[in-house]
Amino acid sequence: xxxxxxxxxxxxxxxxxxxxxxxxxxxxxxxxxxxxxxxxxxxxxxxxxxxxxxxxxxxxxxxxxxxxxxxxxxxxxxxxxxxxxxxxxxxxxxxxxxxxxxxxxxxxxxxxxxxxxxxxxxxxxxxxxxxxxxxxxxxxxxxxxxxxxxxxxxxxxxxxxxxxxxxxxxxxxxxxxxxxxxxxxxxxxxxxxxxxxxxxxxxxxxxxxxxxxxxxxxxxxxxxxxxxxxxxxxxxxxxxxxxxxxxxxxxxxxxxxxxxxxxxxxxxxxx
Numbered sequence: 001x002x003x004x005x006x007x008x009x010x011x012x013x014x015x016x017x018x019x020x021x022x023x024x025x026x027x028x029x030x031x032x033x034x035x036x037x038x039x040x041x042x043x044x045x046x047x048x049x050x051x052x053x054x055x056x057x058x059x060x061x062x063x064x065x066x067x068x069x070x071x072x073x074x075x076x077x078x079x080x081x082x083x084x085x086x087x088x089x090x091x092x093x094x095x096x097x098x099x100x101x102x103x104x105x106x107x108x109x110x111x112x113x114x115x116x117x118x119x120x121x122x123x124x125x126x127x128x129x130x131x132x133x134x135x136x137x138x139x140x141x142x143x144x145x146x147x148x149x150x151x152x153x154x155x156x157x158x159x160x161x162x163x164x165x166x167x168x169x170x171x172x173x174x175x176x177x178x179x180x181x182x183x184x185x186x187x188x189x190x191x192x193x194x195x196x197x198x199x200x201x202x203x204x205x206x207x208x209x210x211x212x213x214x215x216x217x218x219x220x221x222x223x224x225x226x227x228x229x230x231x232x233x234x235x236x237x238x239x240x241x242x243x244x245x246x247x248x249x250x251x252x253x254x255x256x257x258x259x260x261x262x263x264x265x266x267x268x269x270x271x
Contacts, residue, residue, distance in 0.1 A: 006262075009072045009112045016074030017086040018042075018049035023098035026064060033061030039098055049086070058268060066268075067228075067250040070101075071108035077101045081145050093145075100148045107141050107153070110160045113223065113242050117167040120241075122174050126166050133160055168201065168221040168241055175199025175219040203242075227251040233270065 022045065025038040036042055044052045044062070053060045077100055078084065087094035114134045117123050123130070137160065140151065172179055181201040188208045195215040202217075204224040214234040223242035232253040237243065240260055248263060254270040 005111075005115055008076075009108055009115065011070045011072060012075045013050065015079050016049065016070075017078045017088075017097075018045045018051075019074045019077060019098065019101045020068060020070055021045040021049075021051065022087070022094075023101050029064075031062075031064030031067075039094070067246045069244065069246045070105050071112050073101060073104035073108040076108065076141060077104050080142065081148065096145055096149060100145050103148050103151055103153055104141060106157065107137055110137050110157065111141070112244070113164055114160060116242060117164060120167060120171050122171045123167040125170065126163055130163055130167070133163055164223065164242070168203070168223075171239075171241055172199040172201065172219055172221060222247065232257050 021042040026032040184204040209229040219239045221241040228250045230251045234256040236258045
């Protein structure tokens with residue numbers, strides 16, 4: 001079966017050299033049980049590049065790992081950019097591989113958002129521009145390790161961001177009423193139970209531990225919103241823009257939480 005763009009933008013650990021477990025640093029905290037420096041393999045990484053505690057990450061103190069997604073960058077770098085030769089087989093490539101992984105992850109995140117935008121009928125006025133941007137970013141992901149290492153990602157992100165903003169405006173306009181914006185708002189721990197937020201721009205909003213029980217979040221723009229420990233029990237997220245699985249994994253919810261099509265209900269959520 002041919003791989004779809006959507007499946008290529010999901011992490012495939014079986015075809016990755018455990019790059020997120022090596023390249024990225026983490027500090028001992030509520031999210032991680034230990035300190036780890038960048039380039040240092042996690043103590044739980046096995047010889048086959050699998051995680052030795054994958055099924056028990058949360059109770060083992062590695063909650064942070066459960067809310068991370070490389071958007072398919074890991075397998076792209078491992079199998080395409082470096083041709084299936086791991087950092088263990090060729091230690092001299094390790095440093096560059098880790099740098100390229102960081103770049104590729106950002107490009108794949110942009111591909112994820114562009115792909116979603118193209119699937120939004122309301123964004124039809126910018127579909128041609130979105131397709132052009134998608135093709136350009138896809139071409140960049142196929143570049144050499146040297147080219148990727150030198151790539152100015154902020155420039156690419158700035159170009160794509162303009163199209164995503166326009167997509168957000170077009171889609172949220174279908175919610176009816178006057179468009180609302182809480183972009184970048186500090187809503188940490190706020191009581192927003194039952195809030196009517198349909199069509200609101202919540203891009204980059206700080207919603208850590210916010211009470212969003214029963215809130216209407218349909219057609220909201222949630223790109224970059226911090227949902228760690230936010231209570232989404234009974235909330236309606238149908239049609240939410242640019243929501244990612246890691247954002248949901250970082251939040252709390254229950255069986256009554258309404259999710260957009262294609263998302264999985266996190267296993268740690270209440271039944």
